[in-house]
Amino acid sequence: MNTNEIVSKLWNLCNVLRDDGITYHQYVTELTYVLFLKMLDETETDGQVPEEYRWKSLTSKIGMELYSHYRTLLNDLGNKGTGLVGSIYANASTNITTPANLEKIIKSIDALDWYSARHEGLGDLYEGLLEKNANEKKSGAGQYFTPRPLINVMVKLLDPQLGEKCNDPAAGTFGFMIAAAQHVKENNNSYFGLEPRVVDFQLEEAFSGCELVPETHRLALMNTMLHGLKSQILLGDSLSSIGQQMSNVDVILTNPPFGTKKGGERPTRDDLLFTTSNKQLNFLQHIYRALSPKSGKARAAVVLPDNVLFQDGDGQRIRTDLMDKCNLHTILRLPTGIFYAAGVKTNVLFFDLGKELSNNTKDVWIYDLRTNMDSFGKRSMLNEGHFDGFVTAYKAKDRLNVQDERWNVFTREQIKAMSDNLDLGLIADDSLNSYEDLPDPIESAEESIVKLEQAISLLNEVVRELNVAKGGQV
Incomplete structure (x- = not known):
């Protein structure tokens, strides 16, 4: 069996x-x-x-x-x-x-x-x-299951090494860290012949995380134990003071929760430069602030929804700060249907902590794996083969010579001219040229609902901020 x-x-x-x-x-x-x-x-x-x-x-x-x-x-x-x-x-x-x-x-x-x-x-x-549970549980309530093929690709591209500290501030069931641990172990002969202190570090300190939901935290602990790890997984909110404990990390792999804080709450920690009720924007700040400047090669890959790429106000300021402090070198526009909330459009941002004090992003390469792609779901499952073109482009020594229509580059100057809007790189949609291949009306309606909810959330945030500015009630 x-x-x-x-x-x-x-x-x-x-x-x-x-x-x-x-x-x-x-x-x-x-x-x-x-x-x-x-x-x-x-x-x-x-x-x-x-x-x-x-x-x-x-x-x-x-x-x-x-x-x-x-x-x-x-x-x-x-x-x-x-x-x-x-x-x-x-x-x-x-x-x-x-x-x-x-x-x-x-x-x-x-x-x-x-x-x-x-x-x-x-x-x-x-x-x-x-x-199995993720496949059956469609109403994620903000908790989205990250497909294993996507996790594997993100881990392979960031390539965590022996002795590096890896972290997931929105750990879920610890899938990213377990995949990272397996990656390091497989690339180091299952730790055969290594000194005991090195092996102990890998099993006890190399992989860590934080999870807010007690039930999910329980599952993460069980998952960790069964994979032979003794990792520290904090129970709490990374956007509270507990998140400040997770710093000087070499590798961060994560899929933060989407949406806004209930009642427009803002992070309770005091070390974030910009605070907003948008959880994923706050997580993004936490991530690039938690990277360690010591190693010289601290890096992150994070799954984020489209609104992070174009949101005005604090969204723009956080993107500017990210590109200033880090080298945001690659964005992968993910296909729709791989997460269990209808209409959610997502991306993976890959960035390294900058070696300079500022102006660390020079070019942003964007791969469109969304347009003219199959619709993924229970019947059509995502697999690692779907990422082959992106992996080839990502790893190319000379990215300019990659012949792939999905692969585009934008200079920092071009992005500045667009008010640091990163909602870029999507190619022409072939389906728009054919009346016989129109989008599914149910999916279109669900997608419209999601966009309306996001718009209402953003408007509510603007109203709250205006009230605060005027000294009124939130």
Whole structure:
């Protein structure tokens, strides 16, 4: 039995819980509570859990006795557990209301082919479950799942090295950092022959992050453990003072949450030059401020929506500051449909911390992977092959000689003349020349709704700022 088959079997157990009214996300959380104990049992590392709460305590009970024991287990491990155990079960409670359903899940998990799962990688199995959850959960509430092919391409292009500190200030389930850790390990012979202190650094300090949502933080900790890492993942908001702890980083890979702060709130930290209710603009500031000037090659790749490229006011000032302090050398215009909120248009910004005090951006290269592309979704999945043209252009020693209509360059002077608007580089849309190939009306309507919501949000921000300027009520 391979990993995909085990993932399918585990995912199908969710059907058992439908009568309990449990959502997919609640199911993944519930499964994490149970799988954590099973994984410790399989890896013979369950000494960190009191004996009365180990995996065998679940398989030796049935019915109401099992259900009562499970609830006690969650409560005690959450309140008395220490270290990773305490973090995994913090504020844990069950959404299962039928003892027979809990019993079936535990028996089904115990009966799976765990020898094969260990051989293929327990971390890959768990990530498969997280991806299933993302595919089913369409209403992201601002939390967008980053497709694995995109993560892999971003990691390969930034090419994190042994000894570098990598960070994701919007960690989610820690997918970027796990991919970065695997990249470094594969490029260094699985750390074979390295000094213990070097290996310890890679496992404990090289990869870090911060996640705001407690439930997602729990999943990130589980994901990290199953990939053999002991990374620090802070629980909190990177736009608060906790974010100031994440500094002097060599590599940042991230997909910050989209949207605006509720009620127009601004960051509570005091070290950002420009503060706005637009979360992704604040995250962008955090990212280029957190890069370390010591190594001389600090770099970042960040997924951001289109409005970051063209928003006026603070948006323009932040883009100007970014291009002044950093070398914003490449922008990838991503295709639509790869995220689970309809109509969201996104980009990846690649930049290096500048070596000069100012004026570090000279040219911005833009690759249009959006226009005249297939519509991606559940039926047409994105894969790494779709990025081949971009990767070739990105890595070219002489970018001017790349023969690709999607690849364009704009000088800093040209961008300044356009008020530092970076909404550039899109090629001619062939579909506009054919009445037979008009956009899907539903997708067009959804996209219009998203744009209207963004416009309303920006107008609300302007009104709030005017009120503040006049000394009025926010």
